[in-house]
Amino acid sequence: MEILETIGFDLGHGETAVAKAIVESIEPPEMLEVNNKKIQVTALGWHPDLGYLVGEQALIQAGVTQLKITFKQKPNNDPTYRETIRTFLETYFRLLKDNKQIKGGDSDYFYVGCPSGWSLSDREEYQKLLKEAGIPLLNVVPESRAAFMQAKEAGKLEYDKLKSSVLIVDIGSSTTDFTLVKSLHEIPIDFGSNSLGASLIDKAIFARTLAKHEQKDLLERVFAEYPHHQARCELACRKAKEDYFSNEQLFSNPQSFARGFESINEQIYFIPQVNKLIMEEILNQPLSELGNKSWMQCFRESVIEAKEKLAQKAIVPRIVLMTGGASRMKFTRQICEEIFPEPDTQVRPDPEPERCIALGLARVGRWDLRAAAFKQELNKLLDSDKIKDIIKKHIPELVELLTQPLSFGLIENAIKPGLKDWQSNKVRTLADLEIALKKRAEQWLKSDRAKLLIDNQCVSWFNSKIQPDLALETDPICRKFQIPRSSLRFEEGIDPDVVNPDLSIGDAILAETVAFIVNVVIGGGTLASIFLLIITGHFTWPIALVYGASAIAAGMELNRKGVKDAIKTNMDIPSWLRSSFLNDSKIENICEKINPDLEMTLKEQLTANQAAFDELIVKVGQSLQKALNAKAEEAIILIQ
Missing domain, CATH: 3.90.640 (Actin; Chain A, domain 4)
Known part of the structure; x- marks a missing residue:
């Protein structure tokens, strides 16, 4: 059966309260009543004619012959304790069903609180005991988690505070518990034997x-x-x-x-x-x-000890959240404010501590169910081929974005300086020029400037092509769970300096893409094609026209290709002739003429490496999946 409601059951040492949340709603939970009261004294009485009574009724009903109060404690094998807990919960459960405040079947999921200092085995044993009361679906969770969730959803904690360190001080009737919530995870602060209760x-x-x-x-x-x-x-x-x-x-x-x-x-x-x-x-x-x-x-020593234990981990909580009925005692707040002074820490007592845990438990239950469904929905997207298909679809645009700036960069940083080196006689033959150009091109492609250029084009590609298509897949998930669309978007792109650095999506995608482009241009024959364009297409034959007679007179019976190879390998033009033969204007002219051919060559070389692009698609897809998972972990806290 589908779970429709979550019931927060705050069985306290001194008081008990119950709240209910509708799973498919984001409306605040409502407090439930027993004996026409939302808050009951934790009391169990026996009346010879009326049977078991709870709360105020157990106290005021004439003829009650047995009365038990303040009986919440760590689970143990004492049969009297176990019978008292089981009977109290069973009676409360029956009363809630009888007055139609809960359905009482498999559509209700009970969340019962326990002190955060209890171990996992204590919780499991307590849960096992409580289930003996006949409640089909029941889970035991720390009360600190409920306090945190209530503060979060009631708007008492801003989003940046939610992601920082929050110390929860729960001053209950039987114990005082200190729990650190850091990056949305609870970490109980262990004080050994904790009997500091109000x-x-x-x-x-x-x-x-x-x-x-x-x-x-x-x-x-x-x-x-x-x-x-x-x-x-x-x-x-x-x-x-x-x-x-x-x-x-x-x-x-x-x-x-x-x-x-x-x-x-x-x-x-x-x-x-x-x-x-x-x-x-x-x-x-x-x-x-x-x-x-x-x-x-x-109490003072416990707060100081909590601060010292946090300091050992270099943690200063942004918020000290006080809850539990005894947090109304003014001196407890004053001690917390003294030991955790502003502006580093703000001390915030809950305004309704007697309701806080019950409401928070109901919210925790609803959140657990909706968060699990949210993760399931996102995993369906991540397990499909949709992300890979989006990337593959837009690879041609990435090639278009890269060819023009790469061509310009190679001309300005490799070809033009190389030709000037030949002009000034720093390079002897055209064969030496080819080697020098290749070295310059490789150095530039591996330089930070080239990587930044490729980075910028990849960021533009991601923001204008990938992000909009990805949003078409993630936005419906956000709408379904009533969280902002930005929760699963990379609104500021993939630049890791702009987006949350913890995601590392910028680093991952850009590093993969830069390495891929550099390897393709250097290792895929692109540089060889560039040299062919420069030396044979725009440079060698003018030299042959000047020196052709000398070459033939020397007995070089060469065909067209042979002349070019011979000139490239052997011709060492005198330095006094080079500047007039290849002046700055001619260098600019050569660079201008080869630019369209160079762009075409780069595009052809990149497009031809489909196998390499397939590998890139997989790696970028994996980076995106990892980043989406990271964003989902942050987005989950926004689910109500």
């Missing part, structure tokens, strides 16, 4: 409130016999913390408090309260879970 602050508030409670001993007995009461009290501590960080300025007054509330019965109440003084005390007190370091100290 729920430790909840527990510290709980411990402080319990320690100061008038009925401490009684509460401890209640919590031991009825654990669900302790769970509710811990959630009250969490609410107090969240209220405080939502408006810190309000609670800077010693007489103002952010409070939570939980009733054990009509006589016993648990009321955690915090203000600025209390919160500073809690954030700076040593915690056994953090090796007797305070939460604030541990």
Whole structure:
């Protein structure tokens, strides 16, 4: 069955949220509701009559006899943990189907997040556990990837930032994860044992409130016999913390408090309260879970360690993207800004961290499916003969573009200087002139100036002939996946100084073409034809008219060809006669007369080397395929 929707399932240690994206649409995903709420406390309760309840319902429903909260952790073999995770997801899945928010069959693909610090084996084991909940299609991906995708598609990251280094700081309820996204690939920064979660602050508030409670001993007995009461009290501590960080300025007054509330019965109440003084005390007190370091100290050291690990790789992130519900705590942003100062780095907290991961997971799922289809579509083009046919079709235009400047270049840089050398008696015989001309021609063809000339003509050929035909093949792919046509175009041509140098298409195509042209002109008999044009066609017979009598008087019984060969090999005209015989005007005249013949010779020689051109077509086609693949890797990030 065709997959129509991707479901982003953010099963968090503290909260759970779900979002849905339509695969064939680029509209933003929508948040789904359970119990009429888009964000639910991660709680699972058991009611003797109602069965399993999740979220707020598990907390407020009278008669709940079992309650579990903050149960997300690395997969393990604890049967209670496995049953809790499986039951929670199974119940959530059923509720989403019952209220018709998802179809629930093979047309839905669930993407569930996990901390980026989890290993691949952890993810695989977690995915295996979650599939036991009866969800047909399910994939586990790092939450950092979801945060990055949400920031990208919500327009919070410009394209140049997407391609640079982005550090994602995900401050969750159970862990704080640091992930580098470089060139669109995620690289988790390993901190070994990572237990820096915001729920430790909840527990510290709980411990402080319990320690100061008038009925401490009684509460401890209640919590031991009825654990669900302790769970509710811990959630009250969490609410107090969240209220405080939502408006810190309000609670800077010693007489103002952010409070939570939980009733054990009509006589016993648990009321955690915090203000600025209390919160500073809690954030700076040593915690056994953090090796007797305070939460604030541990967070600061973790950010510094992340920076040092990046510095070892000579990486300075352009963006520090903060997400996770605890990123709302103002001091975490201040620490990040202090350690990653502007202008080198910009710190950007997500404005809706509680929704960010669910929305991002739905986008990741849609992106994965559309990106795979995009690659498949491009591969169909690359595997066909269309690119090779485009190049082959336009080879005659390439020959046309090359013959005139090559002819002019050979005349100016080889023929004309060579004739002037003969004029000034630097070259003795015409045979020596032929050798000198060939050497000059080869030197010029191998020079940077000649290569640049050929480069320029090839760039013109590619831009005016190849690129438009190639665009006719790539533009429909871009339209289909709603990305700019320029994503698969070489808009600025193949000049590697203009186009993204990483593609190297200019280098590859131009290097192949220059080498091909030089080899054809030097090794294909072209130079020999040039010398035939100059020496025998425009130069030798005037010499024969002057020296013919002397040659015959010397007993040289020669035919027409023999006279030319003899003059070429033996005739050494005196230096005082050369400048009058071949003055500058005559050299210009000879060069002007041979130019059309030279262009024709070059065209014939190039066209005659069809086998060599076939090899060039293959090599240019391979370079284009490689370049298109590289552009596709960049274009994929634009798919929504």
